[in-house]
Amino acid sequence: xxxxxxxxxxxxxxxxxxxxxxxxxxxxxxxxxxxxxxxxxxxxxxxxxxxxxxxxxxxxxxxxxxxxxxxxxxxxxxxxxxxxxxxxxxxxxxxxxxxxxxxxxxxxxxxxxxxxxxxxxxxxxxxxxxxxxxxxxxxxxxxxxxxxxxxxxxxxxx
Amino acid sequence: xxxxxxxxxxxxxxxxxxxxxxxxxxxxxxxxxxxxxxxxxxxxxxxxxxxxxxxxxxxxxxxxxxxxxxxxxxxxxxxxxxxxxxxxxxxxxxxxxxxxxxxxxxxxxxxxxxxxxxxxxxxxxxxxxxx
Numbered sequence: 435x436x437x438x439x440x441x442x443x444x445x446x447x448x449x450x451x452x453x454x455x456x457x458x459x460x461x462x463x464x465x466x467x468x469x470x471x472x473x474x475x476x477x478x479x480x481x482x483x484x485x486x487x488x489x490x491x492x493x494x495x496x497x498x499x500x501x502x503x504x505x506x507x508x509x510x511x512x513x514x515x516x517x518x519x520x521x522x523x524x525x526x527x528x529x530x531x532x533x534x535x536x537x538x539x540x541x542x543x544x545x546x547x548x549x550x551x552x553x554x555x556x557x558x559x560x561x562x563x564x565x566x567x568x569x570x571x572x573x574x575x576x577x578x579x580x581x582x583x584x585x586x587x588x589x590x591x592x
Numbered sequence: 593x594x595x596x597x598x599x600x601x602x603x604x605x606x607x608x609x610x611x612x613x614x615x616x617x618x619x620x621x622x623x624x625x626x627x628x629x630x631x632x633x634x635x636x637x638x639x640x641x642x643x644x645x646x647x648x649x650x651x652x653x654x655x656x657x658x659x660x661x662x663x664x665x666x667x668x669x670x671x672x673x674x675x676x677x678x679x680x681x682x683x684x685x686x687x688x689x690x691x692x693x694x695x696x697x698x699x700x701x702x703x704x705x706x707x708x709x710x711x712x713x714x715x716x717x718x719x720x721x722x723x
Contacts, residue, residue, distance in 0.1 A: 481706060488676070492669055
């Protein structure tokens with residue numbers, strides 16, 4: 435399929451999606467959350483939604499009694515990742531609000547679980563996505579909500 | 593040859609190595625495109641197709657072995673990873689087409705960095721834990 439644009443120079447196409455379409459959401463005033471860097475966030479959140487859901491599903495289905503707290507937490511994390519993915523992808527006022535709430539809860543969650551799992555390991559006999567600040571996932575769970583909040587709270591481009 | 597445990601699984605060996613290297617090369621190329629403010633182009637789509645071919649070959653390998661006398665140590669987890677990993681290159685391609693900017697290239701980068709991790713996890717879940 436022929437691509438309409440042909441990036442000959444770097445200056446020729448600086449931020450076409452982010453710059454030309456600030457109002458891509460369902461309402462006319464909100465800045466889009468699902469374009470440009472936002473689409474990267476959606477992709478990463480989608481990966482984590484799948485990873486966390488699968489992990490929680492397997493843990494709860496096969497060995498729930500071993501570490502109920504950890505596994506319920508896995509399920510909660512999965513739900514938050516799913517909600518954040520959908521909210522970021524849909525955008526609009528509601529999407530933005532839900533995404534903000536998700537990223538905030540996520541950041542608090544990964545910090546709380548991180549500290550708890552380091553200082554009170556007995557509470558988490560098995561790992562969750564957020565154990566040790568997301569170490570098992572390359573600390574992405576710790577960085578992701580920060581990036582999400584930065585993206586959602588960014589100043590409108592002048 | 594090295595006789596690591598991973599090489600003995602049907603999702604290990606040279607095929608897995610080639611796929612991992614392909615994926616990492618594509619990740620580097622996409623990151624370069626991101627840095628140069630280029631959208632993903634046909635080279636990225638072709639690279640994703642190659643990676644997908646490698647992954648499908650791994651799936652066939654695993655299916656043949658599973659039909660034989662061996663099987664994954666953690667069957668459910670292994671299947672989950674297998675299904676997920678095969679979906680990733682098409683997902684990257686779709687998202688790259690949806691986002692014809694440098695950020696589309698970054699999406700390809702991210703997904704191509706995840707694929708090698710999942711291949712290693714595949715190898716780990718095939719082996720019986722502790723065996």
